[in-house]
Each structure stands twice: as structure tokens, then as C-alpha cells.
Amino acid sequence: MEYRTVPRSGQKVSVIGLGMGSIHAADAREVEETVRLALDAGVNLFDFIPSEAAPFEGYARALKGQRDRALMQVHIGADYSSGKYGWTTDAALAISQFEERLRTLGTDYADFGFIHCIDEDADFDQVMNGGIWDYACRMKKEGVIRHLAFSTHDVGVARRFLATGAMDWGMFSLNPLYDYTDASDYGKGEADDRARLYREFEAAGVGISVMKAFAGGQLLDAAASPFGRALTKAQCIQYALDKPGVASVLPGVRGKQDLLDVLAYFDATAEERDYSVLGEFAPPAAEGSCVYCNHCQPCPRGIQIGLANKYYDLARLGDALAADHYRELEHHAGDCVQCGHCDTRCPFGVKQGARMREIAAYFGR
Ligand code: SF4
Ligand code: SF4
Structure with a gap:
């Protein structure tokens, strides 16, 4: 495993972390074994946004007694009260769900406490004025949140979070498809402006935790990719890790095999990681x-x-x-x-x- 540093704290994070987006496809035993395999491989960064609530308990069992080996990204604004993923800016609900998540995971603090998935200016204003921001800042002061973080897919909203000066960490959707095309709602914005944003993260000392590095699998499939060519996981990971500000890439895995496929990045040669083929099919904006x-x-x-x-x-x-x-x-x-x-x-x-x-x-x- 390789590690990078969280700029504002000096905390070491593994360059590959574990996303939970697709882990609900695995049974409880597979969930536990996947988390243990990740820990044994040196992964220390874990995100907690599954599509369903069910995998939380498997994570909790696997992480029991391992708290000091795991850095947890826990989100304020993710609502699992129905058993499935939901999103809210209602402060009371967001806060009670955040605190319940900590209890479920068997911990009393979040290494990274996230203001979760804000993509619209109106939602940003609601977070700032509706109670979530005050709560998150108070939890940071009390040590319940060790690093204050945000997640967004939107360049403008990311800039508003950076402008608070209070952020330590940000989760952002970053891959060549989002950077060079408007083919997804998760990746709007001109290539130049997105590149500038990554530099602004780095200049502000706010580390980027990358989500959707494979564009939900679209980039790995020639038929689904707007480029008409497939990239490999190793190429997508290298692409993200080369961007200024990026500290870690967190692909969502469905189980052990997916995790092993992602970790194969470390065995890939420089040629296998080389993504310069993008120059052949990225649009003139990249030129x-x-x-x-x-x-x-x-x-x-x-x-x-x-x-x-x-x-x-x-x-x-x-x-x-x-x-x-x-x-x-x-x-x-x-x-x-x-x-x-x-x-x-x-x-x-x-x-x-x-x-x-x-x-x-x-x-x-
Ligand atoms: S190949 Fe081109 S884009 Fe890549 S580092 Fe060299 S000059 Fe920059
Ligand atoms: S022009 Fe030649 S010497 Fe200058 S940076 Fe390029 S490869 Fe190096």
C-alpha cells in the first residue's frame, strides 16, 4: 500500500480506500471478509454510503477491535431510516442518522465527518443556515469529528465549501469522462475549470477523496463509454492520483474479487497505468x-x-x-x-x- 498525507493534520491515508456503493450485493460473510482483506492489504480509509443499510453490521463486525487501523468517512445527510439510502438536509434527521451510524459502526467519533452530497446552491444555503453546519462545527470542536469534510459533484458548490476556510477534506467525483464530457449529470463543467478546481483544493490544503473514479463502470466498458474505448481500473486510478490535491481513490466494490481487482493497481507496470491514450479521444478542450x-x-x-x-x-x-x-x-x-x-x-x-x-x-x- 502507498500512503498520502491529509494536508491539515498530517494523517496518513491509503491511496486506495474502500467505497461501499455496491457492497449490498454481497452477503454478510462476504462483507466482513472484504473489509478484513482491505485492512490486511493496508487500506485504512473507509467510506460509509451503501445503497442499503444492511452491510453496516458486517462492517462493524469486521472493524471491531480494529478502530485504530480504520479512518472512517461518516456522512451527515445520509438517511437510512427506511433501510435504503436516502438524502436529506433536514438537520434533525441528518444529525440523528449520523449519530446512529456512529453507534452502528461501534465508534464514538468520525475521522472524517461529511456534510453529505450537496450539489445545489439552495441546498448549500440550507446546510449553512438550517443547523447542519453549526452541528458539524460543534462536533469538530468536541472531537467527535476529527476532520471536517464535504462531498459534492458540483464545481461551484465545491468552491463555496473551500471558501469557508474550515474544510479539511472533500469528496469529489473525478474521472476522465466527467472531466472531458458532459455525458453525466455527476460531471458538469469545462475541463479547464475542473482542472483549476483540483489545483484550488491543493492550494487550500484540502485533500480530495475521489468517488466515481470509474464513472460507475462506464469508463471500463467500450460500449458504454462516450469515448468508445475502455480504460482499465489501473488507468482510472492513476488518472485520479495524478490530479493535484488528490489523496485517495475510493472505488465501490461488490466483494473480495472487486477489491482484489482494484488492488492489482499496485502490481501494474507504468505502461499498464499509463492513460495517455486519452489524448487520442479526449475532446479539443483537453488539447x-x-x-x-x-x-x-x-x-x-x-x-x-x-x-x-x-x-x-x-x-x-x-x-x-x-x-x-x-x-x-x-x-x-x-x-x-x-x-x-x-x-x-x-x-x-x-x-x-x-x-x-x-x-x-x-x-x-
Ligand atoms: S505527455 Fe503531455 S500532458 Fe503528459 S506530462 Fe507530458 S506534456 Fe504533460
Ligand atoms: S524539450 Fe527536451 S529537454 Fe526540454 S523538457 Fe522536453 S524532453 Fe526535456
Whole structure:
């Protein structure tokens, strides 16, 4: 397992976490075994939004006595009072359900306490003024919530949460289908603006926990994907992990085999993870913008082209840490000899020769 750091707390999170979206398909024993398998593989981040309430007890049994190995994402606004998933901004219901979830899971705190799934401005206003926000902030002060978090599919709402300055963590739907097409209601917005949002997460020190990394399976199926080509799970995971701000990807699994398929990411070669094929079928919106995929390597001057570009984009947003990271690189944009190798390799049509001059001028090296 590999781990990344929650920027505001230093907490280590596994780069692959466990989503619950499809686990209701498994029986109680399979649920328990899946959670144990995840823990044994070093997964320490668990999300708790299943389609039905039934799997909660299997999770609780598997996590009993393991509380210190699991970081729990628990949501305020998910309502399982009917036995199935429901959504609410009613503060009394949201709060009682959140507290019941903690009890069911056998814990008295949430590592990540989420204001759950807010996609509309009116719902954001309701959360802020209707009691949920005050409750979440109070729970953070009392230590019941260790990190204050939000989940959304909407770029504008994500920005409103970031603007509070109070957020530690955000769950966002992120994959190439949502970034480059409007084919899903979960992924509206221009590619450039979505890319800017990820940089804003990083600059604000708010880690991204990725949901829907496979677009609900659409990206894995050539017939269902608007690109007409299938990507693999390893490619989708790498795509998400390369985005600024991303700390962990949480695919929903149906059981042990799905989990093993996801964990196979760690055995995949660099070629198998390489998603630069996207450059062949992503729309013109993707053209000319570096997505940090590193397909253009190797650079004869040893420049880490993807990283240099990522740090440059972040530094221009005011991220002082990114500027430091750039300076710590062994080779800098000023080392570029304009050989053109990267330009011939880049499937996104980025002109790195010119870009390297721009980066060198910005950083003065
Ligand atoms: S220049 Fe192109 S190939 Fe290189 S990292 Fe950027 S997008 Fe990827
Ligand atoms: S053009 Fe510059 S950055 Fe690109 S491969 Fe050549 S030396 Fe490296």
C-alpha cells in the first residue's frame, strides 16, 4: 500500500480506500471478509454510503477491535431510516442518522465527518443556515469529528465549501469522462475549470477523496463509454492520483474479487497505468493543457516534466509549498535544451518547449 498525507493534520491515508456503493450485493460473510482483506492489504480509509443499510453490521463486525487501523468517512445527510439510502438536509434527521451510524459502526467519533452530497446552491444555503453546519462545527470542536469534510459533484458548490476556510477534506467525483464530457449529470463543467478546481483544493490544503473514479463502470466498458474505448481500473486510478490535491481513490466494490481487482493497481507496470491514450479521444478542450501524465518521458535532461508543470500551475495559484517543491526538484525548466522529444510524445498536444521557457521565467531558474 502507498500512503498520502491529509494536508491539515498530517494523517496518513491509503491511496486506495474502500467505497461501499455496491457492497449490498454481497452477503454478510462476504462483507466482513472484504473489509478484513482491505485492512490486511493496508487500506485504512473507509467510506460509509451503501445503497442499503444492511452491510453496516458486517462492517462493524469486521472493524471491531480494529478502530485504530480504520479512518472512517461518516456522512451527515445520509438517511437510512427506511433501510435504503436516502438524502436529506433536514438537520434533525441528518444529525440523528449520523449519530446512529456512529453507534452502528461501534465508534464514538468520525475521522472524517461529511456534510453529505450537496450539489445545489439552495441546498448549500440550507446546510449553512438550517443547523447542519453549526452541528458539524460543534462536533469538530468536541472531537467527535476529527476532520471536517464535504462531498459534492458540483464545481461551484465545491468552491463555496473551500471558501469557508474550515474544510479539511472533500469528496469529489473525478474521472476522465466527467472531466472531458458532459455525458453525466455527476460531471458538469469545462475541463479547464475542473482542472483549476483540483489545483484550488491543493492550494487550500484540502485533500480530495475521489468517488466515481470509474464513472460507475462506464469508463471500463467500450460500449458504454462516450469515448468508445475502455480504460482499465489501473488507468482510472492513476488518472485520479495524478490530479493535484488528490489523496485517495475510493472505488465501490461488490466483494473480495472487486477489491482484489482494484488492488492489482499496485502490481501494474507504468505502461499498464499509463492513460495517455486519452489524448487520442479526449475532446479539443483537453488539447494543449498538460495533465501531468508523464507520457512524454524520458527527458534527456532529467526534467520531471509532469511534476514541473503541476508545481508551476499550483504556484501560480499562490501555493507556496508547490513553489518549494519545484525548487527542490533535481532538474528545472531552465535545464531544458529544447530538444522537442516531449512535444513529439505528448498525446495532448502540449508544446513543452515553450512551456519550459515560461516555467523557467516564472521561477527564475
Ligand atoms: S506534456 Fe503531455 S505527455 Fe507530458 S506530462 Fe504533460 S500532458 Fe503528459
Ligand atoms: S524539450 Fe526540454 S523538457 Fe522536453 S524532453 Fe527536451 S529537454 Fe526535456
